[in-house]
Amino acid sequence: MSDIAIRVEHLGKAYQISHEQGRSRYRTLQEEIIGAIKRPFSRSADKRETFWALKDVSFEVKVGEALGIIGRNGAGKSTLLKILSRITRPTTGYADVYGRVGSLLEVGTGFHPELTGRENIYLNGAILGMTRRDIQRRFDEIVAFAEVENFLDTPVKRYSSGMYMRLAFAVAAHLEPEILVVDEVLAVGDAEFQKKCLGKMGDVAKEGRTVLFVSHNMSAIVSLCNRALLLENGRITVDANASQTVSSYLRTGMLDGEFCREVDRPGQKLTIKRVALLRNGQISTTFYTSDTLVVQIEFILRQRLAGAQIAFEFLTMLDECLFSSTNQDVIGDKPVFEAGEYVLCCPIELSIFRPGQYQIKVSSSIPGVEMLDIVEHPVLFDLLDDSSPVLKLGQDRRGLILPVLEWSLSTK
């Protein structure tokens, strides 16, 4: 048996979209009449245009792989999943899928609204090619997972959207599909249910079944998937391991190493003009775990100001804040600045951080009184490993940071 679960070659999907020519939504009667006189034979003023939701998409998924698919709204993610689940046909290319697909798509396909929860479970099992006995074996598990015991004999059209989603997910995940395709299930449902779904998808992936997962939740993608595709305007722009793809996606729109503001901000009391990350006095985007990184912040004050606080947050690329720091922590509770230009420097030893990518976000305020400035772009850097702690402790150790602590041993 081949180890390929999905093979997609030069896949394209075109939609015909109509632009109503020169037509506003609300035309007056006069405009309608004039339009009819000007174009007596045209039945409609519509101009149809071809729009490619997917273009030349090719990739393969191995059996047992958990593949994440990310990208901005409208990038083509759901379109791709709909083609793989045979809900829509591609315009060009083809998608070969080897195995039974259990899918949970945003359209809530696979459920018949008039049928009850119970009937839908059996219907879906039958569609997946399962015997009645196989379905019976999984039935209680599905119902328990979905927590819909009391509504099993109610038509699903009467379900709340949360209940509907719970049952749809339970069916897709428990009816032993060889390939599980899930589109943004986490958007619906409460936090507890989201956690349960992620756990279940993790189990499915661990059992060696193939999972395709679309989400805007980057932490979920990284924790669940070993590989991810980035779709941009219908094309694959990154195909790499999940954390690399997530970082490239999050990087778009961010600046590296330095942030400078050319514009003056008239009328503002305080403006942060520049944020730079320095390595040995030079701006850098690459640091090593043995380095000390200096966050350098230049700001300009238009007037004398008491209590201005400049702060930064040190975050992972998934927006988890590892720590934050302010100039008031050390310089004093309420420093008074005269009008003028200043440079603040704050050194950070990097040895306790994991290799990876990080971002620094800078802002200024008078705490509890007013926000003075927020730097709109985080400044990014890569941290590479050149010192012992990580090598010694190993990347597998849990924790966002990796300190090496001084233990002592004595006899009692």
Ligand SMILES: Nc1ncnc2c1ncn2[C@@H]1O[C@H](COP(=O)(O)OP(=O)(O)OP(=O)(O)O)[C@@H](O)[C@H]1O
């Ligand atoms: N039936 C359709 N007719 C016309 N255009 C469509 C149709 N379905 C999708 N599109 C367009 O195709 C593009 C891709 O849509 P798709 O739903 O795949 O995006 P997505 O990546 O899933 O976005 P989101 O993150 O918002 O869910 C969008 O521009 C959308 O408007």
Ligand SMILES: [Mg+2]
């Ligand atoms: Mg979508």
